[in-house]
Amino acid sequence: MISIKNVFKRYKSGKIYVKALDDISVNIEKGEFVFFSGPSGSGKSTLLNIIGCLTRVTSGSYLLEDKQVSHWPDHFLSPLRRERFGFIFQQFNLVSGYSAWENIALPLIPMGISQKERRKKALLILENLNLTTRADFMAQELSGGQQQLVAIGRALVNNPDIILADEPFSNIDARHVENFENILGNLKNQGKTIIIASHFHEPITKLVDKTFYFENGSISPKQ
Amino acid sequence: MKKYLNLLLVAVQNLRRYKAKSITITIPIILMMAVSSFMMFSRGGFVKDAEMAREFLPDVTIQGIEAGRVVKVSLDIIPEIKKIPHVKTVAPRVWGYIPLKIDDLDISYTLMGLELEDLPDNPEFLEVMEDGSFLVPGDRNKVVLGYGVAQTLGFRVGEDIEQALELCTISISDLKNIGDEITIDDTLGNHGKFKVIGILKNRVQVYSADLMLVSNDDARDFFGYAENEASDILLYLDENGSADRAALMISQLFKNTRVMTAKALTNLVKEAFGRRSGTFSAMWLILFSTVLMFAWSQTTHISVDAGTEIGILKSFGWQTGDIILVKMVESLLYGFLGTSIGILLGFVYALMGTPGISGYCIGCASIYPKFPVPVSCDADSIILLFLIGVIPVTLITAIPAWLAGTIDPDKAIKS
Ligand SMILES: Nc1ncnc2c1ncn2[C@@H]1O[C@H](COP(=O)(O)OP(=O)(O)OP(=O)(O)O)[C@@H](O)[C@H]1O
Ligand SMILES: [Mg+2]
Numbered sequence: 001m002i003s004i005k006n007v008f009k010r011y012k013s014g015k016i017y018v019k020a021l022d023d024i025s026v027n028i029e030k031g032e033f034v035f036f037s038g039p040s041g042s043g044k045s046t047l048l049n050i051i052g053c054l055t056r057v058t059s060g061s062y063l064l065e066d067k068q069v070s071h072w073p074d075h076f077l078s079p080l081r082r083e084r085f086g087f088i089f090q091q092f093n094l095v096s097g098y099s100a101w102e103n104i105a106l107p108l109i110p111m112g113i114s115q116k117e118r119r120k121k122a123l124l125i126l127e128n129l130n131l132t133t134r135a136d137f138m139a140q141e142l143s144g145g146q147q148q149l150v151a152i153g154r155a156l157v158n159n160p161d162i163i164l165a166d167e168p169f170s171n172i173d174a175r176h177v178e179n180f181e182n183i184l185g186n187l188k189n190q191g192k193t194i195i196i197a198s199h200f201h202e203p204i205t206k207l208v209d210k211t212f213y214f215e216n217g218s219i220s221p222k223q
Numbered sequence: 224m225k226k227y228l229n230l231l232l233v234a235v236q237n238l239r240r241y242k243a244k245s246i247t248i249t250i251p252i253i254l255m256m257a258v259s260s261f262m263m264f265s266r267g268g269f270v271k272d273a274e275m276a277r278e279f280l281p282d283v284t285i286q287g288i289e290a291g292r293v294v295k296v297s298l299d300i301i302p303e304i305k306k307i308p309h310v311k312t313v314a315p316r317v318w319g320y321i322p323l324k325i326d327d328l329d330i331s332y333t334l335m336g337l338e339l340e341d342l343p344d345n346p347e348f349l350e351v352m353e354d355g356s357f358l359v360p361g362d363r364n365k366v367v368l369g370y371g372v373a374q375t376l377g378f379r380v381g382e383d384i385e386q387a388l389e390l391c392t393i394s395i396s397d398l399k400n401i402g403d404e405i406t407i408d409d410t411l412g413n414h415g416k417f418k419v420i421g422i423l424k425n426r427v428q429v430y431s432a433d434l435m436l437v438s439n440d441d442a443r444d445f446f447g448y449a450e451n452e453a454s455d456i457l458l459y460l461d462e463n464g465s466a467d468r469a470a471l472m473i474s475q476l477f478k479n480t481r482v483m484t485a486k487a488l489t490n491l492v493k494e495a496f497g498r499r500s501g502t503f504s505a506m507w508l509i510l511f512s513t514v515l516m517f518a519w520s521q522t523t524h525i526s527v528d529a530g531t532e533i534g535i536l537k538s539f540g541w542q543t544g545d546i547i548l549v550k551m552v553e554s555l556l557y558g559f560l561g562t563s564i565g566i567l568l569g570f571v572y573a574l575m576g577t578p579g580i581s582g583y584c585i586g587c588a589s590i591y592p593k594f595p596v597p598v599s600c601d602a603d604s605i606i607l608l609f610l611i612g613v614i615p616v617t618l619i620t621a622i623p624a625w626l627a628g629t630i631d632p633d634k635a636i637k638s
Contacts, residue, residue: 054538054636078537078542089636097241106539107540109233110226111226112225112228113229154539
């Protein structure tokens, strides 16, 4: 379903170019649970961002179901981000000034869904996440674990078939890790494609179908 | 369609979400619009006033001059003037300032005598009356008051009695009516007693607000002029007469006179105002550019936060266009809100009599202290003000939104 071929990614940082990805090729099938591991700065987030269409390849190709999306214009990518992908950021990236339910419902706004309908959908998701009591709390009033749950809820609100999570274990305690693992297990059972980038491996080992080990922007054969 | 409604609501919500930003952006807009609307309203008033009054001005005004100072003019020159071609009417006028003290306020009115027998027989004259009637030949000890004089002296004027009461600090039973007598004792020792028979309209304000019109004979008595003396002589020409030519002839015939045409007089007023309005224009420009720079810095400054937010929204499928739309509606609301409040303040300030700057604005102490600046406020100037207040601010705040909206979401989030 996802086919990454000979992808290079360079970032320009001031006058220097930083090589973030160096000739990467990856294939991911529908329903697979994929794990990107590797040390800090090895390029895991960069590839995750490319797959989620949050940034572009410098060269190489990215095929999503045989469609060459790597060079689509931005306004074609928006519906893709909305309908296919659910992104869970490392820093959760909730929007401050909005409540928990409003954050979950943010992706629904440009779809023309009314406020009443949005709230209904968001509350349903909060119920599944056992967070109904925090529906009207402002984002900044939630604990780290609760923020992550809201971030998960926001990634799921459009019922995407590809879930992308960047470092989901680094900002939460063991209890929440377990909770998150259960949620991921459920999503896997629903047939969703899941890609996680993290340098913690252990918690989700039993769910993982495929692991890619990153080193210096390349995928190392060593597992 | 529903999508746009949603985005509109988001924009409204954002005003509340970014309260501090909303306030810091709106306040300078309010200030800018208050200053410019005040300028516009009062400038419009002056120009309109000057033009309206011109209809009623004599074609040529002749004053006496001695050693460069304006003095009484002798009526002995009238027979000569009447011989000038196209002269229809020659009317000597006796007038002067009468400085008064009312409620500890120094107020200066103009008492103006008219040669009632020679008044042009002009039906338009009746249009200048707010109430009562104008003077007719033979009237003695009767006075027609300017709107402002009437108000300050506590006469029942116009429909707005409430307002008159507020201004005069007297009760409704104390309100004077047409037909009542007034006694004038000015601080120069002149004395007179007149029956009020009419009140002039508010319309020709700069000229007539501080006027008290009486017969020439009454004015002579009041100011102590001799039978063959006047303050100036008014000339009305027939249709074919040229004011400029008549003025030239008179100034050549009589050495000790100063001759002014109606055009010169109105230009004097317009120019006096125009020069001062230049100062305002400069102030306005400075303020305007400040606001633009401020709006710019505000929107770029907060873009540390807003950029992240834009990145997040984009990564969940918001289009760049959606985001720009929201930001533009936000700015539109800032502009609209700021402009509305600003115009209101400017208008109220102009109406209140421009405390603090009215003396400077007109530069003429003889204008009575209440409603010193004529206010004119029409749909055109309000529309123009809204365009000035809303469009540039909207466009300028759209730029940072556009910049943030067009970069890759991952970069925007990290910004
Ligand atoms: N926006 C950017 N501008 C410049 N350089 C960047 C940018 N994003 C990433 N990089 C660089 O690209 C390289 C790969 O970064 P990436 O975030 O993909 O690593 P990572 O494997 O996710 O690391 P971590 O485990 O610390 O999250 C790093 O050297 C980083 O400095
Ligand atoms: Mg990373």
